[in-house]
Amino acid sequence: MRRSLVSILLVAAAGGAASRAAADDSVFGIRGLGILGRPVSARTAATGGGFAVFDAQALLNPAALGQLQGVTGWAVGAPSRRRVVVGGDAATLQSTRFPLFGFGTVFSRRLVIGVGIGDYLDRTWSVRRTDTVTLRGTPVPVEDVSRSVGGVSDLRLAGAYRLSPRFTLGAAVHALSGSTRLTVTRDFAPADYEDFSDVAVTDFTGLGVSVGVLAAVRSNLGVAASLRAGTKLKASSSAGPRARVSLPLELAAGVLYAPVSGVSLAGTVAYAGWGRAADDLVAAGEARSLDVWSVGAGLDVERLDLGVVRLPLRLGYRWRQLPFPIDGFRLGEHAIAGGFGFTMAGGRTSVDVGVERGARTAGAQRETFTAGWLGVTVRP
């Protein structure tokens, strides 16, 4: 029990240290509320998100938490490398985020509870632009850099109740919290001019609830669904402005099929009604947000044995829309994914590795990315 508590505290501390959790840094996060986070496990990421609604570690479906058999803690790190092409200029970028931390424990034979923290909105981006301004009748070269660091994290307290071996219900409350630090600088080429810099910190708070269901229709066929609703997201800037933006109604559903033992196919479809936030965003000077869909499908093969090690292999594809348009164009994202996993310490620790290769496009603007996902799950 003591060891359980230590592991839980370790994971919780890691989660606290990475409160700006986000896996999807993108220059497109500059618009609207940012880039929607993907708080999923490395296993789910490696299957293109197909298993998302069945993922006990992810923050999507609280009923999935019911699959835990004991105290479990998990953490995910996600380094990414991106190439952005904007208006003929290109840049290669890289960053690392920690999109998901959590733990769960079995309270009774039927009840499992868990706490997780993951990325909800990612607002980490930076843009650099050179220009020439005329000052005192003389052209003066300048370089502007705007840099936003941070995002909104989703802290979820969830419970799953196993009504029967085949049917689990779940419910959760979500607290949204986070901040972004936006720094604007202008560097003047001539030393006669002092460089300009200004900073504002915007704090975000919000609440939400979610419910979910997980059912085994047959021994090799499962279905799951979840529903989430939220209050308004409150944003308060140290520079003065405040805003309240409606949060969407989110629906997700999925199917999991195991045609043979050790082989699983899964797909998840999700909808988020971000159109609700459109009026609030327009009032704040942003473009109207849009309702979005996302689809993911993946394959998990656990039949590959390498001597004493069983090495699950994963493959998947995902596609999603993002709700905040760029220059009038809807932003879309797609990626292929793959990965593997292995267990250590007599099954007490499992490590999952995933890689995604994909692109985000909005009109002529394009960002390609390669993201790695490294997940560690501990069952002390």
Place this chain on the structure above:
Amino acid sequence: MRMASTSVWRSVLAALAAAALLGCREDIAAPGQCPSLCPSGDVELVDTTLTGIVVSDTSVRGFVVPNEAAILVASTLDSLKSLVLVRFTALDTVFRVSGDTVPVRIGSYDSVTIELTMWQRDTAAKDLRVLLVRLPAGTDTTATYATALPFFADSLIVDSLIVDSLVGDSVATGTLHQRLPVARMLPGVGDSGRVALGIAIRAAIPTAASFGALDLSGAPPRITYWAWGVRDAAPDDTLRQAISRSPAFDTFVMTPVPGAPPAGTLAVGNLPSARTLLRVDIPRRLLDSTSVVRGTLVLTLTRPATGRPGEVFDVEARPVIRDFGGKSITASDTVVTGLGQVTVGQTGPVEIEIGRILRFWQNPAADSLPRAILLRSRLEGAALGEVTFAGRTAGVAAPLLRLTFVRPYAFGVP
């Protein structure tokens, strides 16, 4: 069971360490394209000129006087005639040999040398010679150009140093070292061992040169006597000793003597040095709510900048911490001082960058400070350069402030 537990923690720590290492690498700056990939706000620059900002001005001369200056100025310019006067510390009648407490009586001197540090000169003035004359041993601060001039008659010249041959004709600074005639460098009867020299210059054209003074550490004029002595005590012996003498007093006298600037004008620089105090009134809204990126104080000269031909000097602006008029206390940290460069002969406006002072005043901690600026020569006491400029009552020629600032950035939410 214990081994399994250890392995768990090892693997967790290894994975976290790997993630932490990967997390160190971050480069997220992408090319921007406005308006689609730019923040909603914009850096809004404003260029403006503020006139009538000076509400009170005054110039005061005499902060550094010639006998306190770091340089000694000799000049033959039409605008400035100047002679250097140096009185050396007295020669004793004995010397002491290292390690021996018994003084050795000086019998004779076999040579005398002089060393001068030439601080600045105009290399365009060829055939520059430094002339040395003897002065009365009692030379002091009462000397004037008129009283000193008779001692510089050609017939009284002790020796001359040909600068071009000593340091080269294209070298502006250097050390002049020359042997002098012994007989003309000995103290006179009744002078108590004191020797005073006068230094003047001549060149193919009128010019000016400056030499290191007693107040310029390590570089004052120095004369060295090589003395022979006979030890009184046994063993009877004859000894030779170098005896160096630095100035006990040095100064330069000039005509015309700089005075107060004409009414309505202000002055900075020269020796005796002048400073100008400007009390300014800058709209609070500009200091309180903007980011100053450049502030230039523009001064209109009422006559060409004076000084040594070819001299380039800086006018320094310092924020006043306590306003006591000419004796105001200023901040001397270069982080909050402004500079403007002036070339002798310049007739165009002098522009002094005071953005640092304005930003200093923008700091809430500086709210209680007087809005006053003290202008002085950056090398006060070590430069001859002077600017005379129009004061606040000069209408369009009055000091003005060219200000470039950024309006408050319009951060938006979300």
